[in-house]
Amino acid sequence: MFFKAYYALVIKGHIQNDQSVFIYYGDDVTSLAAISICLRMGCQVYITVKSEELKDFLLRRFPNIEPSDISSSISVSFMGTIRRRTNEKGVDIMMGILSKALVNKLVQCLAKHGHFIYISNDDLSCGDIDLNTYNCILEKSIIFHLIKLSDVFESNDVRNHIYNLLNDGISKGIVVPLPKKIYSDFEVQKAWDDLNSTINHTEKVLIKIRDESPKILAKPDRTIKALPTLYFCENGVYIIIGGLGGFGLVLADFLISRGARKIVLNSRRGLSSIYQSYCLKKWSLIKDLTVKISNDDSSNREGAEKLVKFSETLGSIKGIFNTATVLIDGLFVNQTADNFKRALQPKIYSCYNMDRISKERCPYVQYFVAISSVTSGRGNPGQTNYGMGNSAIERLCEKRRKDGLHALAIQFGPIKDVGLVADSEDNDKALRVAGMTPQAIDTCISSLEQFILQDLTIAASYVIEKQGSAASNSGKKSAVEMVSAILGVKNIDSMDPTRSLSQMGLDSLMASDIKQTLLRNYNIDISIDSIKSLTFDEIAKFAV
Numbered sequence: 001m002f003f004k005a006y007y008a009l010v011i012k013g014h015i016q017n018d019q020s021v022f023i024y025y026g027d028d029v030t031s032l033a034a035i036s037i038c039l040r041m042g043c044q045v046y047i048t049v050k051s052e053e054l055k056d057f058l059l060r061r062f063p064n065i066e067p068s069d070i071s072s073s074i075s076v077s078f079m080g081t082i083r084r085r086t087n088e089k090g091v092d093i094m095m096g097i098l099s100k101a102l103v104n105k106l107v108q109c110l111a112k113h114g115h116f117i118y119i120s121n122d123d124l125s126c127g128d129i130d131l132n133t134y135n136c137i138l139e140k141s142i143i144f145h146l147i148k149l150s151d152v153f154e155s156n157d158v159r160n161h162i163y164n165l166l167n168d169g170i171s172k173g174i175v176v177p178l179p180k181k182i183y184s185d186f187e188v189q190k191a192w193d194d195l196n197s198t199i200n201h202t203e204k205v206l207i208k209i210r211d212e213s214p215k216i217l218a219k220p221d222r223t224i225k226a227l228p229t230l231y232f233c234e235n236g237v238y239i240i241i242g243g244l245g246g247f248g249l250v251l252a253d254f255l256i257s258r259g260a261r262k263i264v265l266n267s268r269r270g271l272s273s274i275y276q277s278y279c280l281k282k283w284s285l286i287k288d289l290t291v292k293i294s295n296d297d298s299s300n301r302e303g304a305e306k307l308v309k310f311s312e313t314l315g316s317i318k319g320i321f322n323t324a325t326v327l328i329d330g331l332f333v334n335q336t337a338d339n340f341k342r343a344l345q346p347k348i349y350s351c352y353n354m355d356r357i358s359k360e361r362c363p364y365v366q367y368f369v370a371i372s373s374v375t376s377g378r379g380n381p382g383q384t385n386y387g388m389g390n391s392a393i394e395r396l397c398e399k400r401r402k403d404g405l406h407a408l409a410i411q412f413g414p415i416k417d418v419g420l421v422a423d424s425e426d427n428d429k430a431l432r433v434a435g436m437t438p439q440a441i442d443t444c445i446s447s448l449e450q451f452i453l454q455d456l457t458i459a460a461s462y463v464i465e466k467q468g469s470a471a472s473n474s475g476k477k478s479a480v481e482m483v484s485a486i487l488g489v490k491n492i493d494s495m496d497p498t499r500s501l502s503q504m505g506l507d508s509l510m511a512s513d514i515k516q517t518l519l520r521n522y523n524i525d526i527s528i529d530s531i532k533s534l535t536f537d538e539i540a541k542f543a544v
């Protein structure tokens with residue numbers, strides 16, 4: 001409370017000794033701190049309160065205040081009091097926990113060059129101020145301050161300044177314990193409800209975890225269970241590479257729902273679907289939200305630099321999320337160097353560039369998150385280049401952590417609802433990650449939140465396929481269909497059924513996947529070596 005009061009009065013309002021200060025709603029606990037500061041500086045304080053009872057409370061707490069300096073906030077008679085007591089000059093500083101509607105009235109109480117300090121959860125916009133008030137502000141050269149504590153935490157200088165003021169205040173007896181109401185750790189909900197209720201806030205709300213202890217504890221001897229929630233900074237910029245893809249759009253929605261207000265969606269092609277346009281239209285209706293699209297290709301250094309510079313025009317970059325991907329699956333024998341390069345570009349090339357450039361230009365990014373795949377952790381037939389790209393970004397994340405920077409790579413299994421698997425015409429693709437069933441996108445996002453909160457570097461989120469569940473419908477397919485799906489062969493009729501699987505590009509991962517599939521569905525236990533020499537003619541003889 002003193003922290004907020006010092007920030008408002010000293011850093012923003014530049015309060016001087018012997019000035020006049022009007023505190024609207026003096027019965028709030030922050031106002032109690034502000035009154036203490038003002039009185040110690042010899043300022044004349046005028047206060048409004050909601051009831052006679054609260055007026056008595058203030059007079060008991062601050063015996064130096066004259067009863068006539070405290071007015072009721074229920075009527076506007078306080079305006080007359082202030083005019084009279086300041087000889088029509090008005091006060092030097094006006095501070096209050098206000099509703100927007102009051103701003104127009106209270107500006108009238110200010111002197112020339114006065115400071116109006118607005119503390120509220122409601123953002124004030126130009127539309128909330130009427131023409132007379134504008135004229136009054138201009139004529140009197142009034143300075144407006146919106147108090148947002150989040151701003152304090154962005155500047156070391158301001159934080160240090162307040163720290164010194166608090167220390168000085170404690171030694172001079174200005175900063176003293178404020179009235180408090182103590183709740184037990186079983187009453188967190190009640191404490192929260194009371195804090196948000198309209199009842200008087202003359203008491204700080206405290207949760208008691210343990211008794212006071214004279215000794216300084218190295219670690220808390222008791223903690224309470226709480227479910228943390230991730231919030232994003234409204235002034236920070238969040239870049240989502242691959243942001244117009246299935247995962248990227250849902251991630252953007254999540255960031256917005258948790259307070260982010262400046263988002264850059266990066267994709268090479270830009271808008272290319274009706275759904276993407278719908279999302280942008282939907283977001284355009286949210287006040288103060290800026291969502292920009294950048295088409296720079298972050299997989300090359302120049303494009304990544306342009307992306308960062310473009311994002312910086314909106315504010316300081318607080319988060320970089322890489323959800324970009326290009327799938328070029330196929331049997332290893334059919335892969336080319338160019339295929340590998342194209343699959344690696346949105347993964348390691350983009351992450352590497354963003355890592356390098358962010359270290360130079362915005363080293364304090366709070367979140368550097370790369371979306372990987374279980375293909376990296378456990379492999380998946382036909383996805384050698386994809387697996388390599390994902391594995392490489394995970395190693396980059398480990399390196400960033402060693403350098404003391406944030407990094408998180410999440411290996412997801414197949415995702416339901418959106419993204420490359422959901423969009424795939426090949427419905428079997430999702431089931432090609434053996435033993436897994438697609439995970440709902442909302443639980444993928446909850447996993448992402450939990451992993452960030454747990455401060456992990458590499459994490460995995462996937463749903464294990466239930467034996468005999470509808471998802472494990474592979475039992476309904478013939479052995480040939482299942483094996484060809486594992487090999488990545490789309491057209492079974494085009495295959496020569498007499499060729500062995502190893503002649504068709506079988507690799508060790510595919511072989512172990514086929515082994516598991518045959519065991520699970522046909523109870524046939526066959527060695528890896530035997531699988532290599534199997535032909536489709538032989539596989540066709542397995543029971544359906």
Ligand SMILES: NC(=O)c1ccc[n+]([C@@H]2O[C@H](COP(=O)([O-])OP(=O)(O)OC[C@H]3O[C@@H](n4cnc5c(N)ncnc54)[C@H](OP(=O)(O)O)[C@@H]3O)[C@@H](O)[C@H]2O)c1
Nearest residue numbers: 242245246247267268269324325346371414415419420421
């Ligand atoms: N969907 C799944 O089942 C699944 C499973 C496991 C892991 N993942 C991972 O989840 C992430 C999101 O995948 P998704 O399903 O949302 O894929 P998606 O819908 O295909 O979206 C990927 C996006 O990446 C963009 N992109 C490709 N190269 C880029 C580049 N160089 N720069 C910027 N953007 C680029 C593409 O847009 P442009 O073509 O316009 O550039 C595309 O919209 C990926 O990292 C993927 O590996 C997905």
